Amino acid sequence: MRFINKEFLKNVLISKRAIERASRMVTESPILFQSIVIFGLPGSGKSNCANYIVREARKYYGANNVNARYVSGGEIEYLLRWGIEPKLVNILFCDNATLRKIPSKYIQEYFKIRHHPVLSNQDKGYVLSIIAIHRFHGCQLEIRTTMDGLIVLDSSMNPYDNNILKRLVGEDVIAFFDKISDRKKENLELKGIAYYKSKSIEGFIKIPFVKKRYLKHVLEL
Numbered sequence: 001m002r003f004i005n006k007e008f009l010k011n012v013l014i015s016k017r018a019i020e021r022a023s024r025m026v027t028e029s030p031i032l033f034q035s036i037v038i039f040g041l042p043g044s045g046k047s048n049c050a051n052y053i054v055r056e057a058r059k060y061y062g063a064n065n066v067n068a069r070y071v072s073g074g075e076i077e078y079l080l081r082w083g084i085e086p087k088l089v090n091i092l093f094c095d096n097a098t099l100r101k102i103p104s105k106y107i108q109e110y111f112k113i114r115h116h117p118v119l120s121n122q123d124k125g126y127v128l129s130i131i132a133i134h135r136f137h138g139c140q141l142e143i144r145t146t147m148d149g150l151i152v153l154d155s156s157m158n159p160y161d162n163n164i165l166k167r168l169v170g171e172d173v174i175a176f177f178d179k180i181s182d183r184k185k186e187n188l189e190l191k192g193i194a195y196y197k198s199k200s201i202e203g204f205i206k207i208p209f210v211k212k213r214y215l216k217h218v219l220e221l
Contacts, residue, residue, distance in 0.1 A: 001193075004203035008196050012036060012053060012149065013060050014126050019088070023124035031114040031122065035129040035146055039136070039165070040153030045191055046132040047215075049151060049207050050093040053130065054214040061089050070215045074099050077106040082218040084118045084127075093130045093215055098138035107142045136161045149198035151205075154181065169197050 014032055023030040036053075038046045047070075054068040069083035070093035079092045092113075113119070113127055131147075133139045137160045152169055155177040156162050166174050173195050184190045192207045 001204055003206045004196070004201060005205050007201050007203070008205045009053075009056050009060075011196075011198055011201055012128065013057055016061070019124050019126050029114040029119075031119050031125045031127060033111075033114050033127045033129070034148045035111070035131065035143075036149045036151060037139075037143065037147040038130060038132045038151045038153065039134070040132070040194075041134050041156065044134075044153040045194075045207065046134075046153065047093075047095060048210055049153065049194065050091075050095075050130045050132065051210045051214055052207050053128075054091050054093075055210055055212070057089060057091055057128070058214060065089055066091065068215045069093070069218045070095060071218055072096060074102055076102050076110045078218050080106065080109055080113070080116070084113070084116055086118055086122060088124070089126050089128070090119075091128045091130065091215075093132070095132045096134070097131050097140075097143060098133045098135045102140060104140075104142070107140060111142065111146055136164045149196060152177070152195045152197075154184070169195055169202070 014034065019032060022032050038049055040046045058066050065088040067085035067087045068091040069079060071078045072095050074094060074097040076094055079094060083092050084090050119125060131143055135158065136144065137158065150168060152165060155165060155174045162174060180190050188209060192209065194205050194207055196202060196205050
């Protein structure tokens with residue numbers, strides 16, 4: 001099986017050149033924004049996936065240039081209030097976004113985050129949103145319709161969710177996750193396999209287990 005990790009990281013971690021170019025070309029706001037949704041059942045590795053992305057971002061942009069914050073229960077309003085710093089890159093991880101109904105006003109504000117007061121004085125920057133869900137039917141429409149990329153960690157017994165996944169990534173991908181479902185519990189190599197799809201690329205990625213914690217909970221501040 002071929003893994004597209006290098007292509008995946010290039011797709012998710014916008015190049016420094018692109019950030020610099022956007023600062024000269026965009027008049028409304030120089031802050032770039034991208035939203036990634038991670039789908040997986042509880043315990044499938046969604047948090048580790050987000051942690052892996054942050055680790056690679058710190059390598060690429062420099063640790064001092066990356067602010068990485070998370071909330072654990074879909075509390076997007078806390079990310080808006082305390083999660084953003086005046087740094088080149090802000091990575092915001094909203095875990096368990098299907099545990100509660102997020103008020104629409106916070107979702108709308110979140111997806112207009114390029115105009116956030118903390119970022120309004122910056123002449124360049126990039127905000128990467130990572131939202132973890134374990135049900136499509138429990139995920140609010142605004143989240144599903146604004147994603148720039150989707151990471152799938154497994155399939156679902158729920159027929160509604162599985163039908164959505166099949167339309168998004170194809171029946172063969174879902175059949176593969178069904179096939180390895182039982183073995184993933186005992187095999188960490190299989191647990192680290194995910195599928196990524198965006199407008200420009202798609203394919204399997206291999207997510208290593210990241211021991212160090214790079215994301216900091218906003219309520220720890």
